[in-house]
Amino acid sequence: MRRKYLITIFIIIGLAILWVPLVAAEEPVKVAILTDMSGPYAGITASNVEAAKMAIEDFGGMLLGKKIEFFYRDHHCKPDIANQRAKELYEREKVDIIIDVPNSAAGLAVSEQARLHKRLMISVGSGTTEHSGAKCHRYCFDWAYNDYMLATSVGLWGADNLGKKWYTITADYAWGHDLFKHFTAALRKKGGILLGNDNVALGTADFTPYLLKAKRAKPEVLVLLNSGKDGNNSTKQAVEFGLKKEMKIIHALLFVPSIRAVGPEIFADDYVAGAWYWKVDTPGAREFADRWLKKFGHRPNWMNPANYSATLQYLKAVKRAGTKDPEAVIKQLEGHTFRDLFANPGYIRPEDHMQVGKAYIFRAKRPEEIKEKDDCFEIVGTIPPEQAYMDPKKTGCRMGGF
Amino acid sequence: MSQYLITQFLNGLVLGSLYVLLSIGLSAIFGMLGIINFAHGALYMLGAYAAYTVVGVLSGNFLIAILVVPLAIGLIGALLETTLLRRLYRVVPLYNLLLTFGLMLAIQDAVRIGYGPEGEPFNIPSALLGAVNLGFTYYPKYRLFIFAITVLASIGLILFLEKTKLGSIIRAGTEDSDMVDALGIDIGKIFTLVFGIGAALAGLAGVLAAPVQNVAPAMGMSFLVDTFVVVVIGGMGSIIGSIIAGLIIGETLTIGVLIWPPMATTLIYVFMAIILLIRPRGLFGREKFHE
Numbered sequence: 001m002r003r004k005y006l007i008t009i010f011i012i013i014g015l016a017i018l019w020v021p022l023v024a025a026e027e028p029v030k031v032a033i034l035t036d037m038s039g040p041y042a043g044i045t046a047s048n049v050e051a052a053k054m055a056i057e058d059f060g061g062m063l064l065g066k067k068i069e070f071f072y073r074d075h076h077c078k079p080d081i082a083n084q085r086a087k088e089l090y091e092r093e094k095v096d097i098i099i100d101v102p103n104s105a106a107g108l109a110v111s112e113q114a115r116l117h118k119r120l121m122i123s124v125g126s127g128t129t130e131h132s133g134a135k136c137h138r139y140c141f142d143w144a145y146n147d148y149m150l151a152t153s154v155g156l157w158g159a160d161n162l163g164k165k166w167y168t169i170t171a172d173y174a175w176g177h178d179l180f181k182h183f184t185a186a187l188r189k190k191g192g193i194l195l196g197n198d199n200v201a202l203g204t205a206d207f208t209p210y211l212l213k214a215k216r217a218k219p220e221v222l223v224l225l226n227s228g229k230d231g232n233n234s235t236k237q238a239v240e241f242g243l244k245k246e247m248k249i250i251h252a253l254l255f256v257p258s259i260r261a262v263g264p265e266i267f268a269d270d271y272v273a274g275a276w277y278w279k280v281d282t283p284g285a286r287e288f289a290d291r292w293l294k295k296f297g298h299r300p301n302w303m304n305p306a307n308y309s310a311t312l313q314y315l316k317a318v319k320r321a322g323t324k325d326p327e328a329v330i331k332q333l334e335g336h337t338f339r340d341l342f343a344n345p346g347y348i349r350p351e352d353h354m355q356v357g358k359a360y361i362f363r364a365k366r367p368e369e370i371k372e373k374d375d376c377f378e379i380v381g382t383i384p385p386e387q388a389y390m391d392p393k394k395t396g397c398r399m400g401g402f
Numbered sequence: 403m404s405q406y407l408i409t410q411f412l413n414g415l416v417l418g419s420l421y422v423l424l425s426i427g428l429s430a431i432f433g434m435l436g437i438i439n440f441a442h443g444a445l446y447m448l449g450a451y452a453a454y455t456v457v458g459v460l461s462g463n464f465l466i467a468i469l470v471v472p473l474a475i476g477l478i479g480a481l482l483e484t485t486l487l488r489r490l491y492r493v494v495p496l497y498n499l500l501l502t503f504g505l506m507l508a509i510q511d512a513v514r515i516g517y518g519p520e521g522e523p524f525n526i527p528s529a530l531l532g533a534v535n536l537g538f539t540y541y542p543k544y545r546l547f548i549f550a551i552t553v554l555a556s557i558g559l560i561l562f563l564e565k566t567k568l569g570s571i572i573r574a575g576t577e578d579s580d581m582v583d584a585l586g587i588d589i590g591k592i593f594t595l596v597f598g599i600g601a602a603l604a605g606l607a608g609v610l611a612a613p614v615q616n617v618a619p620a621m622g623m624s625f626l627v628d629t630f631v632v633v634v635i636g637g638m639g640s641i642i643g644s645i646i647a648g649l650i651i652g653e654t655l656t657i658g659v660l661i662w663p664p665m666a667t668t669l670i671y672v673f674m675a676i677i678l679l680i681r682p683r684g685l686f687g688r689e690k691f692h693e
Contacts, residue, residue: 038514038519040519040620042519043518043519043520198659198663199663199664200663203624204624204667205417205611205615205621205624205625205628206413206417206656208413208656209657209659210659210663212406212410212413213659213660229521229616229618229620229621232521232616233615233616236614240526240542240544240545258520260520261521261522261523261616262521262523263524265525266523266525
């Protein structure tokens with residue numbers, strides 16, 4: 001009798017021990033988008049929330065037998081808020097991964113939180129090369145692009161196709177300086193010369209003195225290493241002073257909403273690099289763009305499918321690993337080659353965690369060429385990933401362990 | 403080289419014109435009402451958006467926008483004064499600062515919600531496109547137009563203040579509003595008028611800047627900071643001071659780029675510091691004025 005009693009206790013204890021991992025596995029996979037929904041990039045990045053939702057939906061919404069949970073937070077484009085939100089997401093909401101995080105300082109802050117919490121982060125929006133460089137670590141991946149890719153691909157292409165005499169106008173902060181470094185390196189590689197550069201404070205209203213200086217130098221290409229409001233202002237004034245009759249303009253970053261906000265006649269025949277366009281021939285891209293149009297009334301920018309891809313590839317990695325344990329998932333992602341509507345193919349380099357793919361060179365269409373309101377670009381060049389991205393041996397990344 | 407220098411000099415005048423229009427209002431409002439209007443940049447931005455609404459949405463004429471928009475922004479200003487600012491004249495100035503700062507954020511976000519964060523297209527009206535031959539150099543017509551309108555508006559304002567009865571009441575009001583009130587003049591209405599005029603000038607600057615700048619919700623913010631510098635250099639409450647300091651700052655920013663680009667934006671603050679050391683009340687500031 002007593003013996004039987006003991007056996008029951010053992011069985012109960014045994015079940016209890018077994019039950020603990022069972023309960024742990026019951027925790028659903030939790031995905032979070034942390035992005036700028038009300039700051040300066042909101043017009044481009046706020047919709048990334050919808051892109052991630054679509055990826056979860058397309059994946060089937062279920063993973064490891066549980067419904068995938070989705071979170072999103074607004075960081076207002078401020079690094080301190082991003083840091084706080086990331087902490088809350090990892091600690092209170094216990095999310096498994098944070099995706100996007102535009103603004104390089106914000107991105108680096110969240111990457112540090114990911115390292116401390118031993119949870120994943122995929123940077124899509126922030127362009128700093130540090131993610132796959134000096135500040136790389138096992139828990140952080142960098143998706144879709146970085147500043148090196150933006151600068152080098154259009155830099156190489158521009159030196160070959162537009163001219164080898166350049167003048168640059170650079171936004172005077174870390175991002176602008178970083179771009180300047182990579183742009184001029186690409187120019188040197190092609191044997192071009194830089195006629196001059198001016199660093200201009202953020203938020204400058206009047207670019208005309210700088211533009212006139214550039215005009216006097218008589219370059220073949222004017223490179224505007226700024227974005228958003230500054231990019232729009234400087235381009236508008238370059239047109240006003242007739243610079244575009246004498247030279248071509250290359251932008252560091254340019255999206256359809258900017259073109260529509262300032263007017264396609266202002267940006268006509270300017271050049272920029274990007275990782276995707278809704279008319280690109282990647283299978284599934286057009287369907288995605290059509291769905292997006294139906295849902296939101298406009299075509300997606302390339303940050304949208306990049307976030308879709310990052311979310312989808314993470315979910316697939318969890319499925320392959322059979323667990324959401326970060327170490328197992330990271331090992332599934334490292335060295336993985338995939339095809340989706342964003343990258344065809346995309347490859348996640350194990351050396352520096354950079355997701356590399358083709359880079360595209362766009363030409364902004366003239367008003368009369370635009371048949372559909374969001375069809376503002378023509379793809380004029382493709383740069384293979386080996387040229388668009390830095391050699392992983394030279395990034396300065398020492399990956400380390402978990 | 404000289405041609406290049408002259409073009410740059412003209413650019414400085416044009417940029418200075420926008421500062422003049424903004425700082426006259428800011429300075430006059432401070433002179434009369436004793437409040438520092440942080441919402442001034444937002445009114446400037448509203449002016450640009452109103453111009454976009456007239457020209458871009460309702461496809462009206464740009465000249466109509468120049469006439470109608472300042473009036474509309476002036477009315478909005480008058481409305482803000484009668485409904486909100488009026489209640490805070492007798493309390494610590496800090497409350498005024500908080501109110502106008504809050505107004506600025508509210509107006510900016512309202513525009514962001516209404517029109518979106520990206521901004522709106524606005525191009526130079528076709529009649530003013532192209533450059534004009536000044537004999538020694540070609541210069542964009544539209545920029546000369548900005549300068550001309552500013553000169554007209556400034557002369558009109560000075561004549562109004564110097565030659566009309568209402569103008570003399572306003573001038574008396576900036577000297578001693580309590581005394582004007584005691585003489586049986588409704589100083590409250592004068593306050594509303596001054597705030598309205600200041601707002602209208604900010605609106606006008608917004609219309610004029612719309613074709614050469616990016617029409618976006620935050621466009622007033624960076625401009626406002628420079629305008630404060632102009633008001634401090636010119637002397638709080640002085641219209642002549644605003645005009646002269648506005649042009650000086652415009653030139654400093656433009657010519658500074660030729661001499662030493664990294665210092666150009668810093669130069670105006672250096673300049674302000676020097677003025678404050680030599681003449682703490684600014685170039686045309688009066689003694690015992692709001693002190």
